[in-house]
Amino acid sequence: MFAIETFALEKWYRAGFWRRSLRCALRPLTLTVEEGEIFGYLGPNGAGKTTTLKLLMGLVFPSAGSARIFGRFLDDPVTKSQIGFLPEQPYFYDYLTATELLNYYAQLSAVPPRERSRRVEAVLARVGLAKVGHLQLRKFSKGMLQRVGIAQAIVHEPRAVFLDEPMSGLDPIGRREVRDLIQSLKDQGKTIFFSTHILSDAEALCDRVAVLHEGELRGVGVVAELAARMSGKMEVLWEGAAAVPALRALGAEIHATGETVRGVLPEVVLDAALETLRRAAARLISVTPVRITLEDYFVERLGQQPPADLSASSGLHCDLAPPPPAAGR
Amino acid sequence: MRCIPYIAFNTFREAVRDRVLYNLIIFAVLLAASGLLFGEISIGVERIVLINLGMTAISLFGTVIAIFIGIGLVSKEIEKRTLYTVLSRPVRRWEFIVGKFCGLVGTLLVNAFFMTLGFFAALFYLARGFQRTDAWVLVAIWFIVLQFIIVTALALLFSSFSTPLESAIFSFVLFVVGSFGDDLRQFAATVHGAAHVAATLAAYVMPDFAALNVILQVAHGQPVNPTLALYNTAYALLYASAAIAGAVLIFERRNLK
Numbered sequence: 001m002f003a004i005e006t007f008a009l010e011k012w013y014r015a016g017f018w019r020r021s022l023r024c025a026l027r028p029l030t031l032t033v034e035e036g037e038i039f040g041y042l043g044p045n046g047a048g049k050t051t052t053l054k055l056l057m058g059l060v061f062p063s064a065g066s067a068r069i070f071g072r073f074l075d076d077p078v079t080k081s082q083i084g085f086l087p088e089q090p091y092f093y094d095y096l097t098a099t100e101l102l103n104y105y106a107q108l109s110a111v112p113p114r115e116r117s118r119r120v121e122a123v124l125a126r127v128g129l130a131k132v133g134h135l136q137l138r139k140f141s142k143g144m145l146q147r148v149g150i151a152q153a154i155v156h157e158p159r160a161v162f163l164d165e166p167m168s169g170l171d172p173i174g175r176r177e178v179r180d181l182i183q184s185l186k187d188q189g190k191t192i193f194f195s196t197h198i199l200s201d202a203e204a205l206c207d208r209v210a211v212l213h214e215g216e217l218r219g220v221g222v223v224a225e226l227a228a229r230m231s232g233k234m235e236v237l238w239e240g241a242a243a244v245p246a247l248r249a250l251g252a253e254i255h256a257t258g259e260t261v262r263g264v265l266p267e268v269v270l271d272a273a274l275e276t277l278r279r280a281a282a283r284l285i286s287v288t289p290v291r292i293t294l295e296d297y298f299v300e301r302l303g304q305q306p307p308a309d310l311s312a313s314s315g316l317h318c319d320l321a322p323p324p325p326a327a328g329r
Numbered sequence: 330m331r332c333i334p335y336i337a338f339n340t341f342r343e344a345v346r347d348r349v350l351y352n353l354i355i356f357a358v359l360l361a362a363s364g365l366l367f368g369e370i371s372i373g374v375e376r377i378v379l380i381n382l383g384m385t386a387i388s389l390f391g392t393v394i395a396i397f398i399g400i401g402l403v404s405k406e407i408e409k410r411t412l413y414t415v416l417s418r419p420v421r422r423w424e425f426i427v428g429k430f431c432g433l434v435g436t437l438l439v440n441a442f443f444m445t446l447g448f449f450a451a452l453f454y455l456a457r458g459f460q461r462t463d464a465w466v467l468v469a470i471w472f473i474v475l476q477f478i479i480v481t482a483l484a485l486l487f488s489s490f491s492t493p494l495e496s497a498i499f500s501f502v503l504f505v506v507g508s509f510g511d512d513l514r515q516f517a518a519t520v521h522g523a524a525h526v527a528a529t530l531a532a533y534v535m536p537d538f539a540a541l542n543v544i545l546q547v548a549h550g551q552p553v554n555p556t557l558a559l560y561n562t563a564y565a566l567l568y569a570s571a572a573i574a575g576a577v578l579i580f581e582r583r584n585l586k
Contacts, residue, residue, distance in 0.1 A: 058417070059413055059416060059585040060586065085414060087414065089410075093339070152414055153414075
């Protein structure tokens with residue numbers, strides 16, 4: 001069973017003073033996410049990431065199509081007890097303490113009364129806020145609020161967690177902590193669906209990523225496969241500037257820092273380049289194949305238009321799920 | 330149904346922590362001070378003046394609180410996006426609306442209770458004791474509470490589809506028009522044709538706050554007909570239920586952009 005399935009999920013808004021024009025927020029989206037995987041939902045600002053999450057959370061209603069979470073449609077009451085959600089730049093009731101807030105959300109999520117205190121304490125400790133649980137949220141920093149946001153998303157121990165830009169506004173240490181937390185959730189067998197435009201985070205965490213642009217799915221890729229792909233280029237690092245003109249003539253892109261020179265060149269001219277360096281008595285430091293990064297993939301996907309052509313051009317697949325069943329939210 | 334008490338309690342807690350109930354202290358001080366003042370300047374009518382002033386103050390204080398908190402009950406949650414983390418849980422939208430309504434009505438009940446205590450303290454100080462007819466003051470206060478329930482429901486209805494400013498204007502206009510419900514009915518009786526139909530319709534659709542106002546009557550020690558109390562209670566609960574049902578219908582279909 002898939003954790004998340006969308007079937008031609010689509011969202012249009014009426015716009016303009018007379019609300020006669022239509023603005024597309026999400027073009028028909030057909031996507032599946034496996035149970036237990038970390039799925040990165042990538043795209044520039046305004047790509048439709050938050051709209052997708054709001055559709056899945058039932059905060060906005062689809063113009064067409066449907067979605068299922070753990071096999072149940074979104075309007076099934078059971079669905080929402082199995083999911084946790086962190087909105088982008090979350091804001092919470094700042095008159096409550098962290099403990100009160102989490103207790104309130106645990107109540108709404110039908111956590112049994114006997115377990116509430118234990119779960120709230122445990123989740124506060126897990127996000128590193130155990131010592132400030134008694135403080136009102138209006139005294140919290142942005143990073144602390146983000147941690148509270150994650151805590152409220154997992155306090156009821158959901159099977160799937162949806163995070164909208166979870167690293168947004170965090171310093172490097174905070175991002176590292178959130179990354180570790182997401183990884184630990186995966187280790188517990190939970191499904192994580194998170195949107196981000198910070199590609200390094202997605203690359204470090206995700207099993208698969210989808211790229212969205214202008215409300216359109218541009219492709220879905222397996223990060224491990226992506227990292228294994230070669231670009232057909234080699235990076236050569238050496239000391240000594242004498243060989244630079246000859247390597248430029250071979251088509252190398254050269255970046256020099258003091259005596260150290262970095263050249264990126266086509267794999268086919270590698271032998272000739274090494275021979276040139278040997279003759280120039282340059283001290284060779286390293287030769288490394290250049291791999292395709294998530295950023296390369298991301299930029300490549302944004303430049304592509306028809307999603308159906310993606311699999312042929314990149315070796316990565318556009319993940320098309322089976323045709324939609326009966327309509328429902 | 331399960332989530333309504335939690336949402337109601339949280340709404341009440343928000344009002345308390347936002348120092349809304351601090352107005353009670355101001356009210357109590359003002360009323361005590363006015364009690365002293367009337368004791369000095371009024372001869373014979375000080376009780377009537379104090380009951381009039383006290384009841385009107387309780388009514389106005391509560392109505393202002395009902396409008397200004399009520400208009401933000403839904404819109405503020407959407408604007409600040411606190412609603413997202415609530416509705417992504419197993420919480421029905423109608424439970425959210427009803428919970429918010431119950432929370433604010435609870436706040437207003439507590440408010441009215443303490444204001445009533447302050448009022449009776451001032452009355453006791455002024456009159457050096459109570460009369461049997463003072464019991465009718467409690468009926469007048471019950472009618473004021475019914476008025477709060479209707480105003481809260483209307484503010485919540487407007488809050489479910491308009492901005493806080495628009496909601497405040499709509500609620501206030503309905504409060505003023507509803508307070509002159511008798512005049513509207515008399516006007517409907519004097520005109521003919523389309524104007525008669527429109528005025529009659531408006532008289533029935535607008536909340537009848539005039540029927541809930543027995544302040545002058547109890548100030549003069551006159552009893553309130555028990556049938557009126559029953560009728561007013563049923564009317565207020567039905568009117569508020571209809572307004573809440575309208576708010577739910579609108580909110581159930583609303584995209585939270």
